[in-house]
Amino acid sequence: MAATLKDVARKAGVSIKTVSNVIHDYPHIRPATRERVERAIEALGYTPNQTARNLRSGRTGVIALAVPDLALSYFAELAGLVIAEAERLGLSVQVEQTGGTREREIELLRAPRLRMTDGLLFSPLEMSQDDAAQLRVDYPLVLLGERIFDGPADHVTMRNTEAARAATEFLVERGRRRIALVGAHEGEVIGSAGLRLAGYREALEAQGIGWDEALVAPAGAWHRIDGLRATRDLIASGVDFDALFALNDTLAFGALRALEEAGRSVPGDVAVVGFDAVDESAFSIPALTTVDPGREWIAQQAVRRIAQRIEDPGIDVQTMFADYRVVARESTP
Amino acid sequence: MAATLKDVARKAGVSIKTVSNVIHDYPHIRPATRERVERAIEALGYTPNQTARNLRSGRTGVIALAVPDLALSYFAELAGLVIAEAERLGLSVQVEQTGGTREREIELLRAPRLRMTDGLLFSPLEMSQDDAAQLRVDYPLVLLGERIFDGPADHVTMRNTEAARAATEFLVERGRRRIALVGAHEGEVIGSAGLRLAGYREALEAQGIGWDEALVAPAGAWHRIDGLRATRDLIASGVDFDALFALNDTLAFGALRALEEAGRSVPGDVAVVGFDAVDESAFSIPALTTVDPGREWIAQQAVRRIAQRIEDPGIDVQTMFADYRVVARESTP
DNA sequence: GTGAAAGCGCTAACAC
DNA sequence: GTGTTAGCGCTTTCAC
Numbered sequence: 001m002a003a004t005l006k007d008v009a010r011k012a013g014v015s016i017k018t019v020s021n022v023i024h025d026y027p028h029i030r031p032a033t034r035e036r037v038e039r040a041i042e043a044l045g046y047t048p049n050q051t052a053r054n055l056r057s058g059r060t061g062v063i064a065l066a067v068p069d070l071a072l073s074y075f076a077e078l079a080g081l082v083i084a085e086a087e088r089l090g091l092s093v094q095v096e097q098t099g100g101t102r103e104r105e106i107e108l109l110r111a112p113r114l115r116m117t118d119g120l121l122f123s124p125l126e127m128s129q130d131d132a133a134q135l136r137v138d139y140p141l142v143l144l145g146e147r148i149f150d151g152p153a154d155h156v157t158m159r160n161t162e163a164a165r166a167a168t169e170f171l172v173e174r175g176r177r178r179i180a181l182v183g184a185h186e187g188e189v190i191g192s193a194g195l196r197l198a199g200y201r202e203a204l205e206a207q208g209i210g211w212d213e214a215l216v217a218p219a220g221a222w223h224r225i226d227g228l229r230a231t232r233d234l235i236a237s238g239v240d241f242d243a244l245f246a247l248n249d250t251l252a253f254g255a256l257r258a259l260e261e262a263g264r265s266v267p268g269d270v271a272v273v274g275f276d277a278v279d280e281s282a283f284s285i286p287a288l289t290t291v292d293p294g295r296e297w298i299a300q301q302a303v304r305r306i307a308q309r310i311e312d313p314g315i316d317v318q319t320m321f322a323d324y325r326v327v328a329r330e331s332t333p
Numbered sequence: 334m335a336a337t338l339k340d341v342a343r344k345a346g347v348s349i350k351t352v353s354n355v356i357h358d359y360p361h362i363r364p365a366t367r368e369r370v371e372r373a374i375e376a377l378g379y380t381p382n383q384t385a386r387n388l389r390s391g392r393t394g395v396i397a398l399a400v401p402d403l404a405l406s407y408f409a410e411l412a413g414l415v416i417a418e419a420e421r422l423g424l425s426v427q428v429e430q431t432g433g434t435r436e437r438e439i440e441l442l443r444a445p446r447l448r449m450t451d452g453l454l455f456s457p458l459e460m461s462q463d464d465a466a467q468l469r470v471d472y473p474l475v476l477l478g479e480r481i482f483d484g485p486a487d488h489v490t491m492r493n494t495e496a497a498r499a500a501t502e503f504l505v506e507r508g509r510r511r512i513a514l515v516g517a518h519e520g521e522v523i524g525s526a527g528l529r530l531a532g533y534r535e536a537l538e539a540q541g542i543g544w545d546e547a548l549v550a551p552a553g554a555w556h557r558i559d560g561l562r563a564t565r566d567l568i569a570s571g572v573d574f575d576a577l578f579a580l581n582d583t584l585a586f587g588a589l590r591a592l593e594e595a596g597r598s599v600p601g602d603v604a605v606v607g608f609d610a611v612d613e614s615a616f617s618i619p620a621l622t623t624v625d626p627g628r629e630w631i632a633q634q635a636v637r638r639i640a641q642r643i644e645d646p647g648i649d650v651q652t653m654f655a656d657y658r659v660v661a662r663e664s665t666p
Numbered sequence: 667g668t669g670a671a672a673g674c675g676c677t678a679a680c681a682c
Numbered sequence: 683g684t685g686t687t688a689g690c691g692c693t694t695t696c697a698c
Contacts, residue, residue, distance in 0.1 A: 386677080
């Protein structure tokens with residue numbers, strides 16, 4: 001089996017404390033002793049047992065990241081950024097998938113598999129404001145996304161409503177008046193869908209454009225297939241529209257597809273705007289105008305915040321908002 | 334701080350062994366004792382310290398997965414499948430990104446951050462056959478991908494050359510003769526690029542079609558932007574081609590983009606085939622004909638294999654090949 | 667400068 | 683049925 005401190009001590013003819021001192025670069029060691037110990041470490045191929053250190057220190061150096069599904073580009077890209085930032089801070093990341101169901105999300109918060117981590121970055125998709133109390137956990141927790149506000153935990157999010165308003169105004173400024181929306185969740189008030197829908201309405205009202213229920217296409221999930229179906233339905237309904245705001249990029253890719261099928265040109269007949277600025281949005285045909293939600297900043301702040309809270313659990317709970325930006329590309333005139 | 338076994342024992346007025354027995358459902362406990370203990374557990378909100386268990390058992394229940402970058406759809410989708418399968422087996426997954434550089438890949442194999450995991454699923458992108466000796470590590474290791482064969486570790490991979498040959502033949506059968514290839518790595522013999530290029534050549538030779546160096550476009554990395562550039566260069570070179578085989582889907586998306594820019598219709602002027610069958614390939618415009626490499630099977634086998642090896646490190650080293658399948662969609666006639 | 671020993675929280679062999 | 687105790691490998695206080 002693997003060599004232990006004791007093995008090294010025996011081989012070097014010293015006590016384990018001396019070996020430990022060498023490993024931790026304790027300054028006052030006789031050079032000869034140090035060398036003897038180092039030779040023994042080398043000879044035995046000794047590496048410290050991390051688990052034993054964890055038990056001593058009460059830390060593991062691992063944080064958990066819970067996202068709905070890595071097959072969703074937004075979360076895959078977020079996870080990549082989180083892992084990169086965590087590595088900079090000397091942390092590893094255990095990734096969990098909730099599948100985006102409320103039950104699994106709530107279950108995960110108490111799952112034994114988290115007991116080994118120092119904290120959790122949690123991005124729920126289905127839990128709602130009513131479930132906020134579930135976030136009262138006894139470990140460091142940082143919330144991501146826009147399902148729950150004013151909860152008992154740190155929160156890193158973005159200004160969804162303002163950003164959606166900006167995206168809608170971007171279309172209005174380019175002369176569009178009949179702006180369809182794809183991806184609504186009926187009855188949702190907060191959550192990405194609810195907040196972004198509110199921004200869309202605000203923009204239309206501020207511009208004196210009527211709000212037409214027939215232009216709002218619901219889509220339960222936000223996969224490509226959902227954007228495709230919702231847009232097909234919209235076209236089939238016969239409603240007239242000259243622009244389309246998809247509540248995320250993935251929906252927008254499906255929508256582009258449906259418009260192509262129907263022979264509507266983009267941006268000529270229909271201007272399209274997405275939301276998220278996933279990598280792919282720069283390479284769709286046409287390249288997608290979208291809202292960059294500051295994903296990189298979000299990942300960095302979330303990791304830094306949880307590191308701080310691990311260090312000092314007593315710090316005040318905080319909500320942080322990322323800056324957004326409309327990225328103009330070919331899908332709008 | 335968190336309650337321990339000892340706290341529970343004191344509260345219930347029993348020894349820690351009795352508490353331990355209750356927790357482990359040891360059958361011979363007096364019902365009254367059991368209930369007293371359970372009440373104490375409840376009252377103190379006791380949960381076992383997982384780190385202490387790890388130290389005792391020598392296991393953590395965590396495996397590491399190392400991929401180049403989660404921003405690459407193929408690896409994000411693979412990671413998602415690995416995590417799902419691991420969960421079924423009661424394992425958690427710590428995800429590491431190597432950035433696809435040889436140095437980081439080799440470094441990772443000895444990184445202290447792995448010392449806390451029970452084993453590693455490793456998908457290198459740059460290490461080569463010459464580095465095979467680096468894979469001789471003292472922990473369970475399962476290799477993924479096609480950079481290194483006959484190494485000292487288990488290996489789950491696919492029949493790249495055969496699959497690329499099938500993809501090329503698929504184009505030939507549909508009447509194409511001037512088949513460009515995008516994504517070659519010069520001088521590479523094994524590795525995804527080398528093996529797939531070999532399949533392309535085999536197919537052309539078997540069909541009695543000449544091999545034209547001018548049709549082979551290199552691309553160092555395999556991002557969309559690389560496919561875009563390589564295809565632009567190909568078009569600019571003036572070489573004539575009626576089909577394009579991209580060595581992965583991401584390159585193919587870039588290629589579709591370049592063809593669109595150049596006014597070449599797909600599949601009319603140019604038929605396009607990709608490789609990987611990432612989710613997005615079903616929703617590009619046009620939908621991409623591609624090779625499904627059996628990613629789901631690969632993820633399952635890899636996780637099961639490492640679980641077996643953790644259980645019994647003595648089992649023989651094994652290489653497993655996934656089945657592939659050409660998925661016909663709109664980018665080919 | 668170096669060593670002895672306690673203890674992190676748990677499991678399990680062994681006693682009673 | 684239940685209790686005692688010896689570790690798992692490490693860090694750290696306190697002697698010497």
